[in-house]
Amino acid sequence: MIGRSRATPSGRAPEVVLDDLLREQQSRFADLDPGLPPAVLPPPGDVIVVAGEGSEAAGVLTRHSWPAGSAPLLWSAAEVTELHPVLGSAGLRGAEGLLAEWRARIPARVRHASDSAAVVTWPSRDVVASRAFLDHGLVPLAVLAVRRPGPPVPPPSPDPHLRVRRAREDDLDGCVELAMHEIAYSSLVGGSVMRAEAEAVKRTALRERWARDEPIWVAERDGRMIGLLECGFTDASPGTWLAGLLPVGRWGYVNCASVLPGRRGQGVGHALVAAALPGLQPPGARGTYLYYNPPNPVSSVFWPRHGYRPLWTLWEIRPATALR
Template sequence: MIGRSRTTPSGRAPEVVLTELLGDQQRRFHEVDPGLPPAVLPPPGEVLVVGDDTAGEVAGVLTQHTWPAGSAPLLWSAAEVTELHPVLGAAGRGGVDRLLTEWRARLPARVRHVADSAAVVTWPSRDVAAARAFLDHGLVPLAVLAVRRPGPPAGAVVTPGGPPVRIRRARDDDLEACVALAMHEIAYSSMVGGSVLRPDAEAVKRTALRQRFARDEPVWLAEQDGEAVGLLECGLTDVSPGSWLAGLLPVGRWGYVNCASVLPDRRGAGVGHALVTAALPGLQPPGGRGTYLYYNPPNPISSVFWPRHGYRPLWTLWEVRPAAALR
């Protein structure tokens, strides 16, 4: 059940409109970017349908989420989130504009009046017509989900002279070094992306890393002269039909990078390249679809580093904070 039924301006049930638009949206996605998975119906929430037989109908589903104190998502998310899941069919910029205007009118009070809030929409990166409408309504491309096809790492990079870089798997006794490196990444990303440097960030990250070690997920450390100077947290996941990731990635086995960090005074010296070169083989098992990660387009380092290593945007996460700033 998507949401409660009510009559739309055209006299049809919202569920009927969503289903009809979905077929056109699947075709639209394939034309915009063949690397996208088939479009799926949104998760349960409040259904919006705007337009009529003359202007053409577009639809979407609104979901609301509150992240409790101490939860890991608060390191990259606002506490109160309202999210729009558009189902546009074949509509262009005008349809997106009408839907966003209706979204602005439907912002719930608990989100509208909270400073630690965000309005978020995730949409294919190559759909520039929709991107123009998002910008017009005050949304900012704070993050992208980028993908990489299986294949060898990028070629060697030319770096200044310096101590040789040693790459190895992190151990349990490396926990504090990993936490320190991760905190450098959070602090930097909080200036150029959606990360938030919260008072309990270090404790939350320590717990997350401890759990990653317990699951034996690959965490790589880079060392120079015995000092930990770089970190790469990785993992493998199966995207199965009906899962939330199936709306973002084609079904199959995927590797992912969760966190990449290099000490500020060691950046630009090939440490990150050495980490990716060491990690990629284990993230590309036989039959795997590829690897994915999130990075911030406003980040002047990651927005260059990851495309250079073969990653390209598939989805863009458009966001405005606080949510009341949505135009």
């Protein structure tokens, strides 16, 4: 049993409806965007099924609570309700029905929390569903963007005084400073939150990245660190949450990109990406991915210029009770 459900409009078991709609959704995803992996069943949660224009749409509702001091709190609300749609071919009416039912079922703990959010992740190219999300108050706050293997874009005018190198552990303080600048900026144009424990969390995360021997790149000018690119590797393995978002295989990713205020727009980020990208796409890798905020006037231009394009959009509204 995947979770609780009210009676379905057709009287069929909700698990049967989900299985049938999943096959339709797999076909729709394949037509919608060849970069998507095959659609998979949602994680365990509460199943909802609604009728729409002669067909049914289904979804699963999940809830997450992030404890104080945990890394996800740097980009997430503390209490989150998430909708995992299985629209099949129900289209706009099906999406609208799911969203209305979702709002009616926001859990009490989420509903009573000021630090809360309602989130749904959906293929970026499905503009029909986008219409429903916008109408219900959701905001396209982040995208998961992908880049296929290929050479980096050469810097338009290389700065001879700029030095880009792999970071060392004795660079920790400078890397933390740069990471904090990124959180501060993203908190104005995305989902990041400047929390009291942010610096300690970033310091721990950077130490752990060094322990895994994952690449961290820094840019220096006149003896000062002015740019950071924090990277890593991961596998989209069958059955994992990432395999529901990316084709199965090895992926490089960019976790944090930051340039000091006053140094932005001078080619620092471009030089960091050009240095890091070859190592992030070893032979056999599927490509690289990252998250950026569409409302961010810098990253929404910078990353597409380097070959990244949206695959999934994360629609969100805070607090969750603002969902219409």
